[in-house]
Amino acid sequence: MHAFDYAAASTVRGALDLAGPGSAFLAGGTTLVDLMKLDVLTPDRVIDVNALPLKGIRLHDGALRIGALERMSDVAAHPVVRSVHPVISKALLLSASGQVRNMASIGGNLMQRTRCDYFRDVTSACNKRRPGSGCPALTGVNRNHAVLGTSDSCVATHASDVAVAFVALDAQVVLRSKDGDRVAPLEEFYRLPGSTPDRENVLGPGELIAEVVVPVLPWARHSTYLKIRDRQSYEFALTSVAAAVDVKRGVVQDVRLAAGGVAAKPWRLRAVEEALKGGVAIERTFAEAAESAVDGARPLAHNAFKTALLKRTIVRALLDAAGAR
Amino acid sequence: MRVNVTVNGEQRQADDVWEGESLLFMLRERLGLPGSKNACEQGECGSCTVYLDNVPVCACLVAAGQAQDRSVRTVEGLAEGDQLDPVQEAFVEAGAVQCGFCTPGLVVQAHDLLDRVPNPSDPEIREALAGNLCRCTGYEKILDAVRLAASRR
Numbered sequence: 001m002h003a004f005d006y007a008a009a010s011t012v013r014g015a016l017d018l019a020g021p022g023s024a025f026l027a028g029g030t031t032l033v034d035l036m037k038l039d040v041l042t043p044d045r046v047i048d049v050n051a052l053p054l055k056g057i058r059l060h061d062g063a064l065r066i067g068a069l070e071r072m073s074d075v076a077a078h079p080v081v082r083s084v085h086p087v088i089s090k091a092l093l094l095s096a097s098g099q100v101r102n103m104a105s106i107g108g109n110l111m112q113r114t115r116c117d118y119f120r121d122v123t124s125a126c127n128k129r130r131p132g133s134g135c136p137a138l139t140g141v142n143r144n145h146a147v148l149g150t151s152d153s154c155v156a157t158h159a160s161d162v163a164v165a166f167v168a169l170d171a172q173v174v175l176r177s178k179d180g181d182r183v184a185p186l187e188e189f190y191r192l193p194g195s196t197p198d199r200e201n202v203l204g205p206g207e208l209i210a211e212v213v214v215p216v217l218p219w220a221r222h223s224t225y226l227k228i229r230d231r232q233s234y235e236f237a238l239t240s241v242a243a244a245v246d247v248k249r250g251v252v253q254d255v256r257l258a259a260g261g262v263a264a265k266p267w268r269l270r271a272v273e274e275a276l277k278g279g280v281a282i283e284r285t286f287a288e289a290a291e292s293a294v295d296g297a298r299p300l301a302h303n304a305f306k307t308a309l310l311k312r313t314i315v316r317a318l319l320d321a322a323g324a325r
Numbered sequence: 326m327r328v329n330v331t332v333n334g335e336q337r338q339a340d341d342v343w344e345g346e347s348l349l350f351m352l353r354e355r356l357g358l359p360g361s362k363n364a365c366e367q368g369e370c371g372s373c374t375v376y377l378d379n380v381p382v383c384a385c386l387v388a389a390g391q392a393q394d395r396s397v398r399t400v401e402g403l404a405e406g407d408q409l410d411p412v413q414e415a416f417v418e419a420g421a422v423q424c425g426f427c428t429p430g431l432v433v434q435a436h437d438l439l440d441r442v443p444n445p446s447d448p449e450i451r452e453a454l455a456g457n458l459c460r461c462t463g464y465e466k467i468l469d470a471v472r473l474a475a476s477r478r
Contacts, residue, residue, distance in 0.1 A: 033347070
C-alpha cells in the first residue's frame with residue numbers, strides 16, 4: 001500500500017480544510033481501503049470523516065432525508081425508510097454481506113467504484129484508472145459489463161443497488177463545500193463515461209456528499225427491487241430493476257423504473273415509464289413497454305444476454321410491484 | 326500513531342501503528358490476538374469478523390486508526406473463562422469445523438445473528454452468513470451448528 005497521511009476530522013469544515021488534490025475521505029472503508037490495498041487508489045492523505053455530524057434519518061418537508069454517514073444496515077432496518085420507501089430497504093438488503101452493510105455508509109455507497117476486473121487490476125490498462133491507457137474490457141472478458149450508456153473508452157457498470165432505487169425515486173444529493181450546499185438530482189450527479197471515464201460524477205475536489213433527499217411518494221409503497229445475479233446472496237447484479245407502480249382500476253396511473261447492472265450509471269427507464277402510463281396493468285403491457293428499455297444498447301461479445309434479461313427483469317419487477325401475482 | 330482501544334473489555338494501547346495498518350493486523354500482530362484470521366483482505370471472506378462497537382465488521386477493511394477510543398470484541402472475547410459461548414459449543418458438537426480457518430469469523434457472525442434473531446429461519450441463517458466463506462465447503466454442518474445454538478437459547 002502507498003504511504004499516506006491519516007487525519008481524523010470532527011467537523012465538515014475541518015474535513016474540507018484538510019481536503020485537496022490527492023486526498024480521499026474515509027467513511028466505511030469498504031471501497032477505499034479495499035482499493036488502496038490493491039494500489040488502485042493511492043491517496044496521499046486519508047481524511048477520516050466518521051465523526052462528522054452527517055447522520056440521521058428523518059422525514060422533513062415532504063422528503064425522506066438520509067445522512068451520508070448512516071450505515072447501509074441501519075438505513076435498511078429503519079422503520080421510517082421501511083414504511084415510506086420500502087424499495088430502498090430492499091435494495092440495501094440485497095447488497096453486499098452483513099458485515100459490509102454494517103460498515104459501508106450511504107454516501108460511500110454512492111461513491112463506490114466499478115467492479116470491472118480490469119479497473120481493479122493495476123497491471124491492466126484502464127481508461128478509468130489511467131486515462132488514455134485503453135479499455136481491455138471492450139474485447140476481453142466482458143460478461144459483467146454494461147450495455148447502456150457506454151463509450152469506446154469504458155464499458156464498466158455502476159455497482160450500487162441502492163442508487164438504482166434512489167434514481168427511480170428522483171432522489172437528490174446535497175453536496176457540501178466551503179461555499180455552502182448545492183443540490184443535484186442523483187441521476188445527474190453521475191457522469192456518463194464518454195471520453196473521460198475517470199470523471200465519474202460532478203463532485204468537486206473540495207466537496208462531499210452530506211445527505212440524500214428522497215421525495216415522499218405515497219403510492220411508491222407499492223414497489224420492489226428485483227436483482228438477478230449468479231448466486232443468491234453477496235453478488236453484484238447482472239441486471240436489477242427498482243420499480244414502483246400506481247395502479248387504479250387495473251390501469252397504470254404512474255410508474256417509476258430504474259435499472260442496475262446494465263449501464264454506466266444507475267439507469268432511469270423513462271421511455272418504458274411513458275409507454276406504461278395509461279396502460280392496462282397486465283403482463284403483455286409490461287412486456288411491450290419493456291422493449292424500449294434496450295433502445296441504443298451496445299452489447300459486447302459476452303454480455304448480449306443482458307438485453308433480454310433486462311426486459312424480463314422489468315416485466316417481473318412490474319408484476320411484483322403491481323401485485324399482479 | 327498510538328491507538329487506544331478497548332479490546333474484549335480491557336483498555337489496550339498500540340504504539341507505532343502505521344496509518345495503512347488494518348484493525349486486523351493490529352489485533353493479531355500487536356495485541357496478541359490471532360483468533361481473527363487474515364485471508365482475503367478484501368472484506369469478501371469474513372474470516373476476520375470482529376465486533377466493533379457491538380456490530381460485526383470485517384477487521385481487514387477497518388483502518389487501525391478508526392478503532393481509536395472504540396470497543397472491539399474478538400472471538401477470544403466470547404468465552405467466559407473456560408466456559409465456551411453456546412455458539413462455540415454448538416460448532417464443536419455439530420462438527421462444524423474442518424480446517425478451522427473460517428471458524429472464528431463464522432462464530433462471531435453467528436453470535437451476532439442469534440443476538441438479533443433468536444430463532445432464525447434457514448434463509449435468515451444463510452443470508453447472515455453469506456459474507457463468511459468456508460473453503461472446505463462445510464456449510465451444512467455450520468448451518469446445523471447455528472440451528473443447535475439457537476435451540477439452546
